[in-house]
Amino acid sequence: MxxxxxxxxxxxxxxxxxxxxxxxxxxxxxxxxxxxxxxxxxxxxxxxxxxxxxxxxxxxxxxxxxxxxxxxxxxxxxxxxxxxxxxxxxxxxxxGWTNDSIIAYPxxxxxxxxxxxxxxxxxxxxxxxxxxxxxxxxxxxxxxxxxxxxxxxxxxxxxxxxxxxxxxxxxxxxxxxxxxxxxxxxxxxxxxxxxxxxxxxxxxxxxxxxxxxxxxxxxxxxxxxxxxxxxxxxxxxxxxxxxxxxxxxxxxxxxxxxxxxxxxxxxxxxxxxxxxxxxxxxxxxxxxxxxxxxxxxxxxxxxxxxxxxxxxxxxxxxxxxxxxxxxxxxxxxxxxTTMNKNKPFGNIGSEEHKAIAKEIGEEGIVLLKNQGNILPIDLNKTKKIAVIGENAIKIMTVGGGSSSLKVKYETLPLDGIKNRFGKQADVQYARGYVGDVGGEYNGVKSGQDLKDNRSASELMNEAVELAKKSDFVIFVGGLNKSDFQDSEGNDRKSYGLPYNQDQLIAALAKANKNLAVVMISGNAVAMPWIKEVPTVVQGWYLGSEAGNALAAVLAGDANPSGKLPFTFPVKLEDNAAHQLGEYPGNKEELAAGKGKDQQNPINITYNEGIFVGYRWHDTKKIRPLFSFGHGLSYTTFEFGKAKADKTKIGPDDTITFTVTVKNTGKRAGAEVAQLYISDLKSSVPRPAKELKGFEKVYLNPGESKEVSFTVDKTALSYFDAGKHDWVAEPGDFEAQIGNASDAIKTKVKFSLQ
CATH class of the missing domain: 3.20.20.300 (Glycoside hydrolase, family 3, N-terminal domain)
Structure with missing residues (x-):
């Protein structure tokens, strides 16, 4: 310096x-x-x-x-x-500085x-x-x-x-x-x-x-x-x-x-x-x-x-x-930057920054499934809560590669749950499984020692017994930021959960029907137990305020409004890159040992082309585990009939679609209205639909708001490689508005002249 x-x-x-x-x-x-x-x-x-x-x-x-x-x-x-x-x-x-600890954001x-x-x-x-x-x-x-x-x-x-x-x-x-x-x-x-x-x-x-x-x-x-x-x-x-x-x-x-x-x-x-x-x-x-x-x-x-x-x-x-x-x-x-005399001084670790980290975490958490509305947790009926799973106690800001951080603090899920529920319920913890016990990456130390020498059966038996004795079970698992999971430098080795978590989750589902499975990960995972589990929450890596944000959603202090930014396939083969494309590289070259150094690079061909994620699932009618844009709420919403300000547009025109969204439930909450455009007849292969607009609306019970989307021909266009230009073909299109790629609530047709 x-x-x-x-x-x-x-x-x-x-x-x-x-x-x-x-x-x-x-x-x-x-x-x-x-x-x-x-x-x-x-x-x-x-x-x-x-x-x-x-x-x-x-x-x-x-x-x-x-x-x-x-x-x-x-x-x-x-x-x-x-x-x-x-x-x-x-x-x-x-x-080895003592003043370089920060707030970790989700x-x-x-x-x-x-x-x-x-x-x-x-x-x-x-x-x-x-x-x-x-x-x-x-x-x-x-x-x-x-x-x-x-x-x-x-x-x-x-x-x-x-x-x-x-x-x-x-x-x-x-x-x-x-x-x-x-x-x-x-x-x-x-x-x-x-x-x-x-x-x-x-x-x-x-x-x-x-x-x-x-x-x-x-x-x-x-x-x-x-x-x-x-x-x-x-x-x-x-x-x-x-x-x-x-x-x-x-x-x-x-x-x-x-x-x-x-x-x-x-x-x-x-x-x-x-x-x-x-x-x-x-x-x-x-x-x-x-x-x-x-x-x-x-x-x-x-x-x-x-x-x-x-x-x-x-x-x-x-x-x-x-x-x-x-x-x-x-x-x-x-x-x-360096010669800008008007730049502010900045600040670090402020209460405002903590609040922002928590609010983003709360809004990003996705309620994937809530059968029987067992969430939010009803403390009138819940006196003993079991928290199970290593990810409830594992620091996640350390590890993952170059984004590994040294934080002022990290509120773990177990701590957040105890802070929120501990005064009204007895919160007890069982490990359930042992995964990554390490606590250091590039010299950043978490200070944790998670070693546990008990056998897998001992850990599972303890967890299942606690689940049986409890009114509500919160399993906190998923992936972590160790190598070959959510981490820079290597990919995951499989789509399934590590550390025998599938068997543990299935056993917990049999032990207690009031079970919420919280997945901490930055990736989709296979869920072979999905039909046995009433509630699944996608918790991500939420940074310094992770435990507090998660507890707020579990308690209903924050109404979940997150939506998936990617598709969860049922199995890996349902993903287009694995069904059509080359991953991790060309098979013949893999067998020949290519990719080991820069003199012998391996080819990776994206045979799936434009059909990535929901574009593939929706076009080929492959049912996902959870769709792009999916996310539930503790309240309910209703979409009115979509309207367009015109039925025909020219190449230089815009068209505006409007739809009314109403909160028909008993809690304040937020819904994301999503606009997808479908080309009904095209000379080239196109996805069944493509996202071209979204708006998040906050509504009190009984409140309605009109949401509008204005698009022009760019929303209707595809890239013509031969012309090296964007092309919008005249013809019929459809605007589809809903709250997930597979949950279209209303449609309106229009044409490009």
Whole structure:
């Protein structure tokens, strides 16, 4: 941090000295001048070596400024759910600070499950305030890669399977973070849809699927959200690595989308200097080097955009056009972040941030099933509550990869339940199963020791006996953030629950009919016991306020209003990527041992094309376990008849659909009205329906509200790869409005002339 202090002091001294001598400031330091003019002035004053130094890391998480000119360095940080703890300058090991604990916010799957754009802005603003307080300039997130398979270990960091939902939820998040003068780095651009072979795969996807499914959220992030940076992915596309990919970075991002921001590499994603120079990368992080191979003591000088680039320029093999473009982008970022004198100071661990974390958690929890309305828990009839399952006592903010956090506190489910119900009921706990007993990731320690040497049968018997003696049973299980579960670096090994939880849940269902199964996960899981269990709650990873948010929903203090951002298939084979596509890669190449290194990448072909998630299930009429958009409430809602303001539209017109939503129950609650568009006759294969609008409405008992959706021909269009353009074919369409992809309540037909 010493370097940063020196840089800031230089700016102050320069300004003070100039004013004392009654001379005008240099243009690049003069706030009254247009930013682009200031950028060009700063660029003209920089040496070749100073420009090169800006393009690559100087430590694990920082890159150089220009100290001579008072241009500060950049400090980056993971991650999308909370600000990562400090690490040592040149190492991944923890720095051992005592003031870098933060509030953990719910994982992005939980945020997306709120289907509430206001919640997304609140999330981003609070996260940005904590990053700003910690003097971070770039947050490495949010993630918007599409949920293609429920085995992807990193799905919990993303926003689900639908490009429209993800696009609408990511924009306010970005705007909230950047309102603090902290840049987002939307990631991972692009097709990072699995962790297995992420460094050694070449993704084959047709242009239609690329533009309709995998690019829209990134486009929204940079064209609507104005994300000041974007992070490249590890995988290859068109046989070029994504962080140095001409088609993705030059042709699409900076060409078609006119992106003026900074492209940051994922850590260690760069492997070729000339491709990095010419194919759109601006800032290189995490490249491996031993610091010795070029006879240097400073490893960072050996990065691909460091001395190798400098030598190519000095030898005349490459020019400086690309260099000046990269530095211009970095200076543009500096004026929004490090050199922005109007940015706020931020704050950390505030009561407001705790409240935001809890509210997002409550709104994101999804009530999947509630047969017999046994939730919320009726304390008039419930005097003894059994809480069973390891996830009720396991810290979940530690682990999972780069989003692992060091938190000020984490309220565990058992603690939240005891806090809420303990004064009125006897709450007792049984472990039920032993899963991951570890408590450390990258030096972040949970402080827990969950070792239990009892046998599986002993644990199950104890849990079942407690269930029999109790009035109500809450099972808290699911996945965790250990390797091969919801974690960066590897995918899940199977769709089923680990640690023999299926047998335990089935036994608990026989022992007590008042059973609520709470799944803590960022992924769909198989539920072979679903018909035996009356109530299932999708609890996600909810951060610091996890236990309190969960208890509020179980008690009915908060009426659940979350909706699934992805489909739960009954079995893995019902997922299109597993039925049609290649996962984890081409079978013949897998058998031949490909994918073990970057010299022998494995091909992964997305044969399912545009038919991802509910697009596949609904089109092929494959019944899901739980559908996209599904989520129940403790009250009931009624949809009126949908109306359209016209029956025919021209190519330049808009059409507005309205529907009245009424709370017909006895509790206040929120419903999400979802608009899907169906092309009734198309010359190309199209999904049965596609989400094109959603709105969350809060209603008191008996209250009604009219919800409206206005769309234009873009909502009717598909991407024509041959024309490389969006096409809306004239003909008949249908607007379908409901509260899940498989729960359409009302329809109205219209035509495009």
């Amino acid at each position: 010493f370097k940063k202090t020196v840089v800031i002091s230089l700016i102050t001294l320069f300004s003070a000295s100039s004013m004392a001598q009654n001379t005008s400031l240099p243009v690049y330091l003069d706030d009254s001048k247009p930013v682009e003019q200031r950028i060009q002035d700063a660029l003209s004053r920089m040496t070749l070596e100073e420009k090169i130094a800006m393009l690559h890391a100087q430590s694990k998480f920082s890159s150089a400024g220009v100290p001579r000119l008072g241009i500060p360095e950049f400090w980056t940080t993971d991650g999308p759910h909370g600000v990562r703890p400090e690490v040592l300058w040149d190492e991944w090991n923890q720095a 994982a992005l799957t939980a945020l997306s499950a709120t289907w509430n754009k206001k919640m997304s802005w609140n999330y981003g603003k609070a996260l940005g305030e904590e990053a700003r307080y910690r003097k971070k300039d770039i947050i490495l997130g949010p993630g918007v890669n599409i949920y293609r398979t429920p085995l992807n270990g990193r799905n919990f960091e993303y926003m689900g399977e639908d490009p429209y939902l993800t696009s609408k939820m990511v924009v306010p998040y970005i705007q909230g973070v950047q309102s603090n003068g902290v840049a987002t780095s939307v990631k991972h651009f692009a097709m990072n849809n699995q962790e297995m072979f992420r460094h050694t795969s070449n993704v084959n996807v047709d242009d239609r699927a690329l533009y309709e499914i995998y690019l829209p959220a990134f486009k929204a992030a940079v064209t609507e959200g104005d994300s000041w940076t974007i992070m490249g992915a590890y995988d290859m596309y068109k046989n070029q690595y994504a962080s140095q990919n001409k088609y993705l970075l030059n042709d699409i991002l900076k060409g078609e989308w006119k992106y003026k921001g900074v492209v940051v590499s994922d850590w260690g994603a760069v492997n070729n200097t000339e491709q990095a120079i010419h194919n759109g990368l601006d800032l290189e992080f995490g490249s491996w080097t031993n610091g010795l191979s070029a006879g240097k003591s400073n490893a960072y000088d050996n990065y691909y955009l460091a001395d190798p680039y400098l030598q190519l320029i000095k030898s005349g093999k490459v020019g400086t056009k690309e260099l000046d473009d990269k530095v211009t982008r970095l200076l543009r970022l500096a004026y929004k």
